[in-house]
Amino acid sequence: MASPALSAQVVDAPAAVSAVIGEEEPFTIRVGTRRSALALRQVDMVIATLKAAHPHVSFEVHAMKTAGDVDKVTPLPEMGKGLWTNELEAKLGAHEIDMVVHCLKDMPTSMPDGMVLGCVTAREDPRDVVVFKAGHEGRYKTLTDLPEGAVVGTSSVRRAAQLRRRYPGLVFRDVRGNIDTRLKKVDTEAYDCIILAAAGLLRMDFHDRIAQYLDSTTEGGGMLHAVGQGALGLEVRDGDERALKLLKSIEDRPTMMACYAERSVMRMLEGGCSVPIGVETAWVDGEDDAEGDETTKKKLRIRAVVVSLDGKEGVEAERTEEVASLAQADSLGKRVAQELAEKGAQRILDVINAKRGESTGAIKVSDSAFVAAQVGS
Ligand SMILES: NCc1[nH]cc(CCC(=O)O)c1CC(=O)O
Numbered sequence: 001m002a003s004p005a006l007s008a009q010v011v012d013a014p015a016a017v018s019a020v021i022g023e024e025e026p027f028t029i030r031v032g033t034r035r036s037a038l039a040l041r042q043v044d045m046v047i048a049t050l051k052a053a054h055p056h057v058s059f060e061v062h063a064m065k066t067a068g069d070v071d072k073v074t075p076l077p078e079m080g081k082g083l084w085t086n087e088l089e090a091k092l093g094a095h096e097i098d099m100v101v102h103c104l105k106d107m108p109t110s111m112p113d114g115m116v117l118g119c120v121t122a123r124e125d126p127r128d129v130v131v132f133k134a135g136h137e138g139r140y141k142t143l144t145d146l147p148e149g150a151v152v153g154t155s156s157v158r159r160a161a162q163l164r165r166r167y168p169g170l171v172f173r174d175v176r177g178n179i180d181t182r183l184k185k186v187d188t189e190a191y192d193c194i195i196l197a198a199a200g201l202l203r204m205d206f207h208d209r210i211a212q213y214l215d216s217t218t219e220g221g222g223m224l225h226a227v228g229q230g231a232l233g234l235e236v237r238d239g240d241e242r243a244l245k246l247l248k249s250i251e252d253r254p255t256m257m258a259c260y261a262e263r264s265v266m267r268m269l270e271g272g273c274s275v276p277i278g279v280e281t282a283w284v285d286g287e288d289d290a291e292g293d294e295t296t297k298k299k300l301r302i303r304a305v306v307v308s309l310d311g312k313e314g315v316e317a318e319r320t321e322e323v324a325s326l327a328q329a330d331s332l333g334k335r336v337a338q339e340l341a342e343k344g345a346q347r348i349l350d351v352i353n354a355k356r357g358e359s360t361g362a363i364k365v366s367d368s369a370f371v372a373a374q375v376g377s
Pocket of ligand 1: 084103104105106195196197199200228229230231232
């Protein structure tokens with residue numbers, strides 16, 4: 001990516017010079033986004049990065065509400081897939097916009113026909129965090145400090161189920177709404193703390209509300225974050241080469257590969273509905289070879305867990321492999337899903353499906369599902 005200083009020089013150059021150095025014709029990209037403060041902040045960040053690298057391109061923000069923004073009552077797992085994305089994708093398909101900036105974690109793991117995940121940008125901290133009620137911070141530093149019966153706000157089955165497993169004395173209660181709403185609710189309603197993604201809080205400058213970061217190494221019982229959490233996914237129409245080329249310049253390849261692996265695990269395990277699955281990926285040093293550090297291959301380590309709704313059962317898997325392409329990231333994810341299935345994830349998913357009834361469709365991890373999964377979809 002060009003540095004902002006270099007880009008500024010290109011902008012200031014006379015037209016003739018621009019032509020000589022191959023500067024392109026100006027054009028406009030219409031960028032779709034949700035209307036929440038976080039979504040708008042994210043779209044601003046993406047546009048700022050794109051503009052720095054491509055000063056000849058203009059950007060227009062088209063903000064709109066999605067089903068997830070409108071219906072704040074129906075439990076999330078019952079709202080089906082694409083509750084944060086469908087309306088935006090319809091506009092993209094109708095050529096009313098050219099690109100959508102999503103929280104990658106809100107994007108279904110299979111892309112609709114005619115759309116592609118053009119790129120994933122640099123990831124914010126992917127971890128979940130604990131935010132205590134204002135005034136509680138003095139008394140409690142971590143979840144372990146909370147007394148029996150303390151109320152934890154989260155509407156995420158993944159979060160509640162993992163934490164129930166580690167902290168059976170805590171009570172879990174739904175909390176919905178944008179970040180501001182949830183922070184207000186923890187302060188004023190009957191919650192002792194809430195669990196949120198670090199990424200949203202950090203992007204909205206609420207650093208000071210973060211009391212504890214939760215990950216697999218958390219003392220007293222950690223948890224794994226959502227697939228794609230903390231990353232932004234930029235979606236465009238398949239075949240829109242101009243937009244795709246633009247996105248390539250701001251892609252973060254290691255993040256994109258890690259997220260492909262995470263999404264692949266989830267895609268293999270889900271059927272008609274969402275699965276309480278946590279993941280954690282890291283690039284770790286591979287074997288040193290004779291050439292020394294320069295050629296040391298980085299390996300991708302992925303941990304994953306599938307938990308039962310009551311938190312009583314959990315199936316975990318971990319693999320570390322060399323990954324140098326999106327297809328390899330995808331296969332790593334499939335192997336992790338296969339391992340989870342072999343260890344009993346299917347039993348947990350069957351119970352969840354039975355509870356949710358027939359409307360959501362059954363989850364089945366079968367060999368045919370593995371074969372049918374599209375690499376890179
Ligand atoms: N719709 C929920 C949602 N989608 C993305 C984020 C956080 C930001 C991110 O993961 O990139 C959140 C809020 C939360 O989980 O606390």
